[in-house]
Amino acid sequence: MSRTPFPTGPWICVASDLLGPLPNGEFLLVFIDYYSRYIEFKFLRSITSTTIIDVMKEIFCRPGFPKYLRTDNGRQYISSEFKEYCKVCGIEQIRTPPYWPQANGEVENINKLLVKRLKIAYQHKNNYKEEIQKFVLMYNVTPHSSTGSAPTQLMFNRLIRDKMPGIQDLGAEVLDSAERDQDCVAKQKGKESADKKRGAKEIDIGVGDKVLIKNVVFPHKLTPNFDPTEYDVLERKGNIAIVSRDGRRLTRNISHLKKIPIRSPSDSSSDPGSFPQVQVTPPEELTNTEQSEHQPAQTAGMEPPSLDQGLKLKLIKKGGMWEPASKSEGDGGSSDVSADVNDWFIISLLCSSSVTRTIDGPASPVRK
Template structure:
């Protein structure tokens, strides 16, 4: 009776209804369920087993010690995307690749690991590029443990699979709007790494680097209102930088530049030239702006502007400033001057001051400023001079004679 009722492979509900419409015996429902369960054909086309309850991965103790890795593609452009996600900070790195071999994968991941450090474990699927001997040898040398997921069960690597779904959404938008998807990819990556994560409540870069990197959106950290915090390493850095500055300034014989805005300068020839090339060109430039050692000069004839260091420029002194006569030397202490008659002698003996002693025979007269102008040349003031010792008078002793 059960075999007749199961012809056509009805399910448990259909077979039970079919039997109840015609016959009944004690335990009929139980017998019907056993027949359907033992049927080989029904087993082959039955529904898959229900998944086990989800088991969450515990958050690592530090950033970038447990990461996940997966490929996304093939894209219409023929490229693949290698996605690496940190389980602690949810920080994401993306590499664009043309082919997904073990050699190319190592070449792309090595610069990332050099910047961020080698993780302890990598969770990945069973792709050929991940299970090859070359990739396993690379990870063994770098002391990295590989955690391969169950084949055909992407839920085991759910973090990176979720990131791939979000990434694919942005790529679809870029493709639909006919935009450059590589530029949009960079914008998405910056947005993601500077946005607080829905689970951690912190930005990925803040958890990874202890600070949120700057983006185009202004923030309060852009306004430096608080003084810098003093610390031991900051003081040490300041002291050593100052000592290095003093040492290098002495070695290079550096001095403050006299160039200022409005000056006329010559520019050093920085491009290679012949043996007879001059150090500076003969074109005169005008200084338009100077900030520190950065000088912006302009060619008055062509109007071209150049940015140079002050060490590459030489100030040109105007001809009228060179030929200008010096001002007359006139000193007026209390509207009177002292005139000195050169006929008077000034004697100097050992122990005297550097200017010598003024003899009593020296003739000093008080004159007004007009007379002084004729007595003292206008070009430079007179200086007191004394005769050398060998020109002094001496008396020989009679005993010697």
Template sequence: MPHEVPEGQDFVAIVDYYSRYFEIYSIRNTLAATVIHYMKLTFSHHGIPEKLISDNGPQYASDEFAKFSKQYGFVHATSSPTHSQSNGLPEKTVQTAKHILAKCKSDHKDLYLGILEYLNTPLEGDTSPARALMSRRLHSIIPSTHGQLQPKLVHHKQYRNWLVRSREKQATYYSRQSSPLKPLEKGETVRIKKQGIWVPSTVTNQIDPRSYTVQTTDGREYRRNRRDLLKSREATLQELDPLNVLSRQHRSAIPLANQRTPSAQSSSLMANSSNMGNLPTHSPKPETITAPIATPKLEPHVTRSGRVVKPRTILSM
């Protein structure tokens, strides 16, 4: 993913999810052709991945990148817009690269030597990114013995178990101050934030377990993470449409104005036929029966933090 460092220089970082081994390149621009060039260079060194996950930058949404993914035969997926946390490992890699860059600049050291030493540094599982990917230690300017540079096979099952435990540990710490959100169904009414205003919308599709596409009242579709969608108890978009509301009111007013049973009408006609002489010269005004307004029954609302908010009760005087 291309990223701009504080000095104004652009870099593209490509990281492997399994080994956390990453490549970083200084690029002159963030055009799709430039990013594709350095991805091809990385793929020629390490092979073509089965799946590539990126952010929603314009270079990844271009037709040129779609043709590139089809030509090289990998699946291209994007993270949820406005939610960089869903693309966590690349974002963390960018922060690591920025830290190495700042450290090398302050010490007047070479950036790529700093990255090389980081890739040789063992992580929590006593396995460095270089060993996890290549099963050997990379030669650097730090003195090392001949035996340390010999290939050493990494036990895949043990390394995989360490990755699972590490992610479960992170999830445990994260869950202490958060609660899981209920999944949304297609057709549910939610609200999304647009230019600082929460507008109503309807869920149209579920892309990932926590990523959805929604449609607003103006017909536009957006993709958002579940965290950026507020579940609403409002009516659907068709019910919120003013034209549909007027149509329903018009249809409901017709039977209310003529709400007389056939037996009542026949008895009225018989009474009129027997009392023709007592009828007034003018016809009486038809009575209009007004239907009572149904008060919707509100249920308690549970906030994200788990607090139960009871609906307000208004007494009719």
């Protein structure tokens, strides 16, 4: 009895076979790697060469094309279409002798395990597709008796996670590597370039702040950029913040939030909506200095008139023009002036303590 030599690497020599039909009329297409014993499968309604080629394209897009593909002599595998596909993809097909399934023993052994699992699912009326998925996952993470390692360990150089806790779940320290350093440098360059292009700035938003949420739907052109409804920040993780109002919780990126500044009583004067307060000083509180600025300059040798006395000004009509009367004319009592009372006007300017009248220069003639 000859044995198949052990391949030099994963997914170089692969075996394939069809299992079925199942009670619902479906078939199970199985692939197994001779190096790692890793399994891939697919449920099929049709088992034509075209259908199998489509499934192989779907499976081979992940681990790649194998170098050798061992199959039986089913009509799906010996068709010209299947041969052409293997030729185009650089796959060398190895067919077993007729009526000698032992030549493809690796995949036949897997079929026995799958049939056993399907029988158990059928007897317990379980979903056989889910049962096959559970079995394949368990098989791929369990160390194989021939290799001593799990199929996924040999296939991907790592052990994939399942429900059973493993060493990778203990939080082992991850050592730095050149790939990690290169990734950090590339991400930092991308961040700096994007922040500079968008003019990004740090947003000072923390738990307990009151914020406004940016509108993402604009019913009309006059819709404001931010909704005036205030929300409270409950939690922040990185660039993600959770806000709440009246029991309603929303999750938003902090770039869609606008912080409402806290106003103190001293900031009320800086409110753009308030009017400035102007202090008005009553006239009676004017200082002597302020009053002196509004009083007329005093002539040397003359005393300013008292504010308590009335200032009388007499006008006389001369040549059709009204002019201030001199002292002799005002005291002499001219017959023309005394005869016609209407020709005299006496203007009294009574100055109180709250009003000050200033007369600059001679009085202007008044036309009647």
